[in-house]
Amino acid sequence: MSEIKVFIVDxxxxxxxxxxxxxxxxxxxxxxGEANDGHEALNVISKGGIDVVLTDIHMPKMDGVELLERIQKVAEPPKFVAITSFDTDETMIKILSLGGNGYILKTARPESIISTIEDVMQGGTVISPVSATRLIKTLPTQGIGSYHVTNAEEEVLKLICKGMSNHDIAKELGKSPGTVKKHLSSLFNKFGASSRLDLALKAIDAGFKTKD
Incomplete structure (x- = not known):
């Protein structure tokens, strides 16, 4: 895998x-590099050479939400992953609606944080399992009708809807990362999805049953 350059803000x-x-x-x-607030970070990020910004949300001077808004205006914006201790639906939706690529918790395992960085660099959108599960509880759970999803794909889709990364899905299901990626590619095609988040939302909107 190619080198991934990460800038941390907290x-x-x-x-x-x-x-x-x-x-x-x-x-x-x-x-x-690293910075203690959004204002300090923006001065460095705007110069380029960064692949992923991993940032806290609640900070002095300039918080993570404003930092994301400013980053989106630079010539070649890096990927943006919010990492927080204060998990709220309002903040999560705000980050994702502004074009954020990830929303994870500081309590996540080191391997999950690493796989999040890898996944967003491959074009994915990652949401913490706790946040994703809370988000989908209020949505329909009748089934997915005519998408012709296989049993193996359904297992992967269920974990995607919970915000899990490819690495964690492979570990959970006892499959190779390559197999998970193959199922994910098939699901993208069947649902016409452009990202992991788009896939999850389209599946849920179609009535995908996320609970056993």
């Missing part, structure tokens, strides 16, 4: 240190 030194430690386990991910 006003908590302990979080910055922890994330730096996590990414040292992934030789293909390089932390190219």
């Amino acid at each position: 006003d908590d030194p302990l979080v910055l240190s922890s994330l730096q430690t996590y990414f040292k386990k992934a030789p293909h991910i390089t932390v190219v």
